[in-house]
Every structure is written in C-alpha cells, then in structure tokens.
Amino acid sequence: xxxxxxxxxxxxxxxxxxxxxxxxxxxxxxxxxxxxxxxxxxxxxxxxxxxxxxxxxxxxxxxxxxxxxxxxxxxxxxxxxxxxxxxxxxxxxxxxxxxxxxxxxxxxxxxxxxxxxxxxxxxxxxxxxxxxxxxxxxxxxxxxxxxxxxxxxxxxxxxxxxxxxxxxxxxxxxxxxxxxxxxxxxxxxxxxxxxxxxxxxxxxxxxxxxxxxxxxxxxxxxxxxxxxxxxxxxxxxxxxxxxxxxxxxxxxxxxxxxxxxxxxxxxxxxxxxxxxxxxxxxx
Amino acid sequence: xxxxxxxxxxxxxxxxxxxxxxxxxxxxxxxxxxxxxxxxxxxxxxxxxxxxxxxxxxxxxxxxxxxxxxxxxxxxxxxxxxxxxxxxxxxxxxxxxxxxxxxxxxxxxxxxxxxxxxxxxxxxxxxxxxxxxxxxxxxxxxxxxxxxxxxxxxxxxxxxxxxxxxxxxxxxxxxxxxxxxxxxxxxxxxxxxxxxxxxxxxxxxxxxxxxxxxxxxxxxxxxxxxxxxxxxxxxxxxxxxxxxxxxxxxxxxxxxxxxxxxxxxxxxxxxxxxxxxxxxxxxxxxxxxxxxxxxxxxxxxxxxxxxxxxxxxxxxxxxxxxxxxxxxx
Numbered sequence: 267x268x269x270x271x272x273x274x275x276x277x278x279x280x281x282x283x284x285x286x287x288x289x290x291x292x293x294x295x296x297x298x299x300x301x302x303x304x305x306x307x308x309x310x311x312x313x314x315x316x317x318x319x320x321x322x323x324x325x326x327x328x329x330x331x332x333x334x335x336x337x338x339x340x341x342x343x344x345x346x347x348x349x350x351x352x353x354x355x356x357x358x359x360x361x362x363x364x365x366x367x368x369x370x371x372x373x374x375x376x377x378x379x380x381x382x383x384x385x386x387x388x389x390x391x392x393x394x395x396x397x398x399x400x401x402x403x404x405x406x407x408x409x410x411x412x413x414x415x416x417x418x419x420x421x422x423x424x425x426x427x428x429x430x431x432x433x434x435x436x437x438x439x440x441x442x443x444x445x446x447x448x449x450x451x452x453x454x455x456x457x458x459x460x461x462x463x464x465x466x467x468x469x470x471x472x473x474x475x476x477x478x479x480x481x482x483x484x485x486x487x488x489x490x491x492x493x494x495x496x497x498x499x500x501x502x503x504x505x506x507x508x509x510x511x512x513x514x515x516x517x518x519x520x521x522x523x524x525x526x527x528x529x530x531x532x533x534x535x536x537x538x539x540x541x542x543x544x545x546x547x548x549x
Numbered sequence: 550x551x552x553x554x555x556x557x558x559x560x561x562x563x564x565x566x567x568x569x570x571x572x573x574x575x576x577x578x579x580x581x582x583x584x585x586x587x588x589x590x591x592x593x594x595x596x597x598x599x600x601x602x603x604x605x606x607x608x609x610x611x612x613x614x615x616x617x618x619x620x621x622x623x624x625x626x627x628x629x630x631x632x633x634x635x636x637x638x639x640x641x642x643x644x645x646x647x648x649x650x651x652x653x654x655x656x657x658x659x660x661x662x663x664x665x666x667x668x669x670x671x672x673x674x675x676x677x678x679x680x681x682x683x684x685x686x687x688x689x690x691x692x693x694x695x696x697x698x699x700x701x702x703x704x705x706x707x708x709x710x711x712x713x714x715x716x717x718x719x720x721x722x723x724x725x726x727x728x729x730x731x732x733x734x735x736x737x738x739x740x741x742x743x744x745x746x747x748x749x750x751x752x753x754x755x756x757x758x759x760x761x762x763x764x765x766x767x768x769x770x771x772x773x774x775x776x777x778x779x780x781x782x783x784x785x786x787x788x789x790x791x792x793x794x795x796x797x798x799x800x801x802x803x804x805x806x807x808x809x810x811x812x813x814x815x816x817x818x819x820x821x822x823x824x825x826x827x828x829x830x831x832x833x834x835x836x837x838x839x840x841x842x843x844x845x846x847x848x849x850x851x852x853x854x855x856x857x858x859x860x861x862x863x864x865x866x867x868x869x870x871x872x873x874x875x876x877x878x
Contacts, residue, residue: 322641325620408720409679409713491679491709491717502708505613505683506854507640 324507335510351494363422371430396421400489409491422475429471433464473531572603578615578627579606582730583822584651591788600780630685631845639855643768648782648870653826654753654760656686659734659743660726667746676725679709718742731822761838785832786873792829833870
C-alpha cells in the first residue's frame with residue numbers, strides 16, 4: 267500500500283507554488299547559516315594564526331587589518347575611484363568587444379564563405395591567451411589606457427564571436443523552414459527567427475566574455491601603468507609590503523565579480539532568454 | 550714508502566679534496582643598474598671563491614622582489630634601498646643590514662624635449678611623471694619634494710616599473726618625464742625619446758644624501774651563520790677596494806654585462822653612470838649613512854608609509870663590515 271501511495275503521489279502534477287512553499291524563511295536562514303558559519307570560522311582562524319603564529323604581517327595580515335585597510339581606502343576615496351576606473355574600462359571594453367564579436371559571429375554563422383575565411387584565424391587567436399599580448403600592446407600604444415582596452419576588446423570580441431557563430435550556425439533548420447513557411451524572408455527571417463534561436467548561445471557568450479574581461483582587466487592594470495584601478499591598487503600595495511591593501515583589493519575584486527555575475531549577468535539572462543521562453547527556467 | 554705513509558698521504562689528499570669542494574652555497578639578489586658592479590667584481594675576481602663561498606648571483610629588478618625571495622628562503626643576501634628595508638621591517642620581516650653594497654644615488658630624471666629647460670622640480674608641476682613607487686629613488690624624490698615645499702599631488706605621479714620606462718617615453722603623450730635609474734634612463738636618451746633634466750649628481754646634491762645601497766639578510770640567518778656572513782661581506786669589501794684601484798677594469802666588467810644584456814651603451818655613458826658620484830668607498834657604515842637612514846625612517850613615519858620607528862641599532866649590524874674593512878687595510 268505504501269508503495270502504491272508513493273506512486274500515486276509521484277503521478278500527481280505538483281505545482282510550482284507547492285514545491286516552493288513550506289519552510290521558506292527558515293530554509294533561507296538555514297542556507298545562510300550553512301554559508302556564513304564556515305566562512306566566519308575560517309576568518310576567525312585566520313585572525314588567530316596571523317596574530318599569534320609569528321608570521322610577518324607582510325605575508326599574512328590579520329583579517330582585522332584587511333578590513334581596516336578597506337575602510338581606510340573607502341574613507342580616503344581611493345576605493346571608489348579604483349572601482350569606478352576598473353568598471354569604466356570593463357564596460358567600455360565589453361560594449362565595443364560584444365558589438366564587434368556579435369557582428370563577426372553572425373556573419374560567420376550565416377554566410378558559409380565568411381565562416382571558411384575567418385574560422386582558421388579565429389581558432390589560432392583563441393589559442394593565444396590575451397594576457398600574453400600585453401607586451402605587444404604596450405609596444406604599440408605605450409603605457410596608456412589604449413594598451414589595456416585594445417586587449418580587453420579583443421578578448422571580448424573573440425569570446426562573443428565564437429559563441430555567436432556557434433549559436434547562429436546551430437539553429438535548427440526546421441525553425442528556419444517554419445519561418446519561411448510563415449512568409450519570413452531576408453531581414454525578418456534573420457531578426458525574428460535566427461537571432462532569437464541563437465540568443466541562448468549569444469547570451470552565454472556575453473556572460474563568459476564579461477567574466478574573462480574582468481579577470482584580464484585586473485592583470486592589465488598591474489602590467490600597464492595607470493593611475494587608478496583595483497589591479498593597480500593591488501600592485502601598488504605590494505611595493506610597500508602593504509599586504510593588507512593587497513588582500514583588501516583582492517576581496518573587492520572577488521565581491522564585485524560575484525555581484526556582477528549574480529545580479530547583472532543573471533538578470534540579463536532572465537530578462538531575455540528565460541523571459542522569451544527560449545531557455546528552460548532553472549528549477 | 551711504508552704502507553702507513555701511503556695511507557696517511559691518501560687520507561690527507563681525500564680530506565683536501567673534500568674541503569675544497571665543500572664551499573658554502575649562497576644566493577645574492579643583485580641590484581639592477583650600475584650598483585650591481587660590486588657583486589660582479591667579487592665574482593669575476595674570485596673573491597667569493599677565496600672566501601669559500603659558492604655564490605649564485607641573481608639579478609633582481611628591485612629590492613621588494615629580493616626581500617620576498619629572502620622571506621621565501623630562496624635568497625640569503627640582497628641589495629636594497631633604505632626605503633625597502635624600513636618598509637619590510639615595518640611589516641614584520643626581520644631583516645638586518647650588514648654593510649653597504651655600494652653608495653651613491655643613481656636616480657635621474659629624463660623628460661620629453663618639449664619640456665624645455667627645467668630649473669627646479671616646481672617647473673614640472675602638473676606634469677605626468679612615471680616613478681617606480683616604493684623604491685629608494687621614489688623615497689628620495691618624496692623627501693626632495695618636502696624640502697622644496699611641494700607634494701606628490703602637485704604632479705600626476707604614475708607607478709611605472711623602471712624596465713617599462715623606455716616604453717613609456719617612446720609613446721607620445723603618455724608621460725612628460727620619468728624618474729628611474731641607469732641603464733634604463735640612458736636607453737631613453739640614446740633612443741632619442743628624452744633628455745636628462747636632473748642628473749644623479751644633482752639629485753644627490755639637492756637632497757644632501759650619499760644613498761647607501763644596503764646589503765641585507767634575514768636576522769635569524771645572520772645569527773646562525775655568522776662565519777658565512779662575514780666571508781660574504783669580506784668578498785664585497787675586497788671588491789670595493791679592487792674597483793677603487795682598478796676603475797678601468799671595473800668599467801670593462803660592467804660594460805661587458807651591459808653588452809650581454811643585448812642593449813649596449815656607449816662606454817662614455819657607462820663611465821659617467823659608474824663614476825659620476827662615488828659609489829665604492831667601502832662596505833662599512835659611515836656617519837652620513839646613519840644620518841641618512843634616520844632621516845628616511847623619520848620621513849616614512851611622518852608620511853604614514855611605516856607605522857613605527859625602529860631603532861637603527863636593531864636593524865644595522867656594523868660588525869661584519871668593520872671587520873671586513875679592517876682585514877683589507
């Protein structure tokens with residue numbers, strides 16, 4: 267009887283609301299506790315080891331010193347200037363790189379001839395890490411913003427090109443035939459069938475490009491002499507053995523990266539592909 | 550010959566061989582630029598070998614990197630500026646200075662020809678200047694600014710690695726001037742991308758410094774290896790004496806090193822770099838060294854770059870250098 271009961275239960279359609287209700291707040295608090303407690307324990311251990319192990323502060327500053335450095339940088343204003351400088355470079359590079367990458371990717375995905383011409387050099391360039399090109403960009407453009415943004419735009423464009431090309435190329439031909447059957451041709455077929463079908467892959471490309479750009483940007487700010495930026499601040503901190511500034515900078519880089527990913531990029535995904543029904547919602 | 554004699558001779562030979570091959574291995578972080586001559590001479594003239602040391606000389610672009618290597622245990626000695634020494638000690642790195650690897654300021658400012666004649670630092674107000682932050686050169690620049698009633702905010706200071714300065718000056722509109730040390734500064738001038746606007750000698754006179762480049766090691770290492778440390782400093786003292794007595798020989802050694810780096814410089818330029826100010830006057834600390842170290846320490850404390858004021862007695866150990874200089878008199 268018990269087995270039949272459980273089979274009957276499984277056969278019933280369970281609504282989304284039914285799945286989500288029950289223990290929401292408590293469940294949320296439990297999840298938060300599971301997340302926060304290990305982190306707090308780790309931080310406490312770090313503080314104790316840093317203070318009492320005899321290790322130089324230059325190697326392992328106490329957690330309290332790292333947070334003090336963060337507060338100090340915030341009060342001095344350098345933290346906000348650095349965040350804004352890094353963010354500005356990121357947005358500029360992602361915008362221009364995504365534009366270029368989308369155009370090239372669509373070209374390659376839609377026209378076989380462009381695919382044949384551009385695929386080999388694209389694959390070659392994908393094998394070279396963007397950070398390896400900084401010595402070259404510094405020779406071409408000197409120690410200027412351009413030396414940073416050219417490489418970032420290049421990296422974003424490559425990533426977006428690849429994903430867009432793949433997305434457009436792999437659109438189900440039955441969708442295209444269906445669109446044509448409904449009278450869509452040329453531009454309307456392109457915008458109303460091809461692009462929406464390729465959108466999940468394209469959005470995935472933008473997310474990936476965004477993350478990669480952020481990581482490379484931090485390195486770029488260390489290599490190319492700029493006057494502000496999170497990578498610059500981390501590098502500057504090292505020069506006076508100010509490890510608290512280095513760790514604080516790394517903490518901010520991680521937090522901003524996480525926030526951008528979870529809020530901005532995920533939001534973009536929800537607002538586009540999930541909203542338009544071209545991707546299954548996450549359970 | 551009796552069997553006993555043969556055995557004694559064999560044993561004696563084996564002992565000699567084993568002691569000859571048992572040279573103490575150490576690594577030293579050699580400063581970049583013309584200050585590296587001391588270690589180069591000590592190696593080429595065989596002074597390290599004489600002292601029973603097998604020394605690996607590792608060129609290090611700046612003192613911070615050398616200190617990191619000492620902390621990691623991959624280096625035993627390093628040549629660093631006083632700014633780096635105080636910064637490291639302030640952050641809990643237990644270093645001690647055991648002598649002066651060399652002396653004499655090597656920093657110079659190179660600027661775009663469009664700057665025109667520069668009579669003082671005030672003429673550069675508002676200009677974008679590249680400096681490697683955290684170095685001794687940077688420290689001297691800051692002290693000079695204070696002396697002249699100026700501050701960093703009067704300029705647009707950018708942190709530039711000294712090895713990137715030739716690139717920085719090659720681009721139009723990026724930098725108006727850079728403050729670094731030779732041979733990088735000379736490379737900029739030689740490439741036609743800048744002209745010397747303040748020489749090392751001028752800096753030294755304006756700042757009233759002698760700028761000792763300190764030979765440092767970890768405190769525990771020094772305490773546990775006093776014999777090795779003494780022998781190392783002995784080799785440096787001998788190198789200084791040889792340079793003073795053989796300036797042309799020292800010039801040859803350094804010129805060859807510059808040539809081997811792939812970017813040769815004219816010999817006259819190298820000669821100026823080496824002998825513009827007195828650099829190799831002996832490894833022992835002199836009165837002006839202590840005065841200068843106190844001044845730097847107090848300045849770094851005042852500007853918040855360090856949080857405490859260490860007693861010089863705790864961070865200088867003059868015994869090795871004094872003994873080394875006494876031995877070669």
